[in-house]
Each structure stands twice: as structure tokens, then as C-alpha cells.
Amino acid sequence: xxxxxxxxxxxxxxxxxxxxxxxxxxxxxxxxxxxxxxxxxxxxxxxxxxxxxxxxxxxxxxxxxxxxxxxxxxxxxxxxxxxxxxxxxxxxxxxxxxxxxxxxxxxxxxxxxxxxxxxxxxxxxxxxxxxxxxxxxxxxxxxxxxxxxxxxxxxxxxxxxxxxxxxxxxxxxxxxxxxxxxxxxxxxxxxxxxxxxxxxxxxxxxxxxxxxxxxxxxxxxxxxxxxxxxxxxxxxxxxxxxxxxxxxxxxxxxxxxxxxxxxxxxxxxxxx
Numbered sequence: 001x002x003x004x005x006x007x008x009x010x011x012x013x014x015x016x017x018x019x020x021x022x023x024x025x026x027x028x029x030x031x032x033x034x035x036x037x038x039x040x041x042x043x044x045x046x047x048x049x050x051x052x053x054x055x056x057x058x059x060x061x062x063x064x065x066x067x068x069x070x071x072x073x074x075x076x077x078x079x080x081x082x083x084x085x086x087x088x089x090x091x092x093x094x095x096x097x098x099x100x101x102x103x104x105x106x107x108x109x110x111x112x113x114x115x116x117x118x119x120x121x122x123x124x125x126x127x128x129x130x131x132x133x134x135x136x137x138x139x140x141x142x143x144x145x146x147x148x149x150x151x152x153x154x155x156x157x158x159x160x161x162x163x164x165x166x167x168x169x170x171x172x173x174x175x176x177x178x179x180x181x182x183x184x185x186x187x188x189x190x191x192x193x194x195x196x197x198x199x200x201x202x203x204x205x206x207x208x209x210x211x212x213x214x215x216x217x218x219x220x221x222x223x224x225x226x227x228x229x230x231x232x233x234x235x236x237x238x239x240x241x242x243x244x245x246x247x248x249x250x251x252x253x254x255x256x257x258x259x260x261x262x263x264x265x266x267x268x269x270x271x272x
Contacts, residue, residue, distance in 0.1 A: 072139035194238035
């Protein structure tokens with residue numbers, strides 16, 4: 001018999017608070033106490049970056065390679081991934097920074113579609129970061145220098161869960177309404193609404209990071225959307241609506257591939 005709690009967890013709107021708890025130590029599979037990343041993991045991550053940059057096909061100077069996100073902190077969980085940031089001075093590539101950003105994002109998307117790399121059960125996420133771009137994280141480790149840039153500290157986390165759930169459910173409602181537009185064959189309206197909602201969520205998360213950091217209600221609500229596959233749903237409906245809108249035979253449908261579509265979205269939002 002399925003318990004009441006299990007039924008709740010099957011609800012796509014259920015927010016698993018345990019995935020945001022703090023641990024007393026860094027993940028032991030990755031770190032030697034709290035000082036060094038295990039050398040075999042560091043070597044493999046650097047190898048991945050070299051292969052990625054070979055695929056970029058340009059002679060680009062790398063300022064640093066950093067390991068960041070929850071696995072470089074005390075708030076790691078089964079939902080964590082390995083945030084691998086390649087730091088490049090975009091201006092040294094071209095004065096048109098947005099052009100450079102679009103170029104790198106396209107290369108990142110191609111890589112993510114072609115590869116599914118996991119280390120010790122955690123997926124590797126590659127992101128090219130402008131050296132001049134501010135990065136909000138309490139744990140940042142330099143692979144090139146083999147040392148902490150920002151060493152994480154254990155801190156009491158005060159998350160306003162009622163506010164998180166209110167914000168997350170509001171956005172989930174909007175994404176569900178978006179699905180209704182698509183199934184109702186209102187493809188242009190669905191595409192326009194999805195594009196607007198995508199930009200809204202991007203600004204929503206960034207405002208929380210700017211105001212209160214990674215434990216802001218906005219950032220936690222965004223992570224809840226991502227973990228509950230609502231970001232994947234949003235991006236899939238946007239793509240499917242565009243395809244329908246531009247097709248002449250009216251064929252097609254929604255095909256959700258959560259593991260890929262939210263990677264493209266995250267590339268524009270920065271990391272977990």
C-alpha cells in the first residue's frame with residue numbers, strides 16, 4: 001500500500017526540503033577533509049575541459065577552471081551536479097561580448113547534447129564564464145591552482161519555506177497554463193508566453209541572488225522548479241510551440257528531454 005507521504009512525493013509540485021539541508025562536512029567522495037579536491041577527480045575534470053575546448057575549435061586562453069556549486073559546499077545532496085566553470089576573458093576573444101557569449105553557449109549546448117558524463121554518480125555541467133562576470137557562490141575551487149578561491153563555511157541556513165512554496169507554486173501554475181495553450185493549439189500565444197515566462201524566471205532568480213544570495217526564496221524556488229522538471233516542461237513547450245507555429249503540415253508534439261533542455265536554460269542563469 002502506498003503511504004500518504006509517498007503520494008505527496010509523487011505530486012509534481014511537492015518540494016523536497018531535505019535536498020536543501022546542510023551537512024557537517026563536504027562530500028567525502030570528492031574532498032580530502034576540507035582542504036583539497038581528490039587528485040584523480042581534479043585530473044579527470046581538467047581532461048574533460050581540454051576535450052571540450054578542443055571541440056570549440058579556437059585558440060582561446062583559459063584564465064582558470066573552477067569547481068563550484070553545492071558539491072563544493074556543505075549543502076550537497078542527491079540533486080547536486082558538478083558545476084565546472086571555464087573562465088575566459090570574453091573581450092580578449094572579441095569586442096562583441098554578446099556574440100562571444102552566444103558562440104560559447106552554442107558550443108556548450110552541442111557538448112551537452114553529445115555527452116552524458118557522470119563522476120561518482122553526479123552529472124558534469126560545463127559552463128564558460130566571462131572572467132569579468134560576477135559569480136555568486138560561497139564555495140569556489142580552482143582546478144588550475146589546486147586551491148580554494150572561496151572556501152565554504154558551515155553556516156546556519158534560514159530558508160523562508162512558506163515564501164519559497166508560494167513563489168514556486170505560482171510559477172508552476174503559469175507553466176501549467178502554458179501547457180493548456182499548447183494543447184489548445186494556440187501555438188503563437190504559447191510560444192510568446194513561454195518566451196516571456198523564461199525571461200521572467202531568469203530575472204526572478206537573479207534578483208534573489210543579488211538581494212540575499214543562494215538561499216534567497218527566489219533561488220530556492222527556481223531550484224524547486226528545476227528539480228520538479230518544470231523548467232524542462234517550460235523549455236520543451238516553447239520549442240514545440242515554435243515548431244508547430246512554423247510548420248506547414250501541423251504535425252509535431254511535445255517531447256520533453258529534461259536532462260538536456262534545462263542545461264541550455266541554466267547556461268543563461270549561472271549555476272546551482
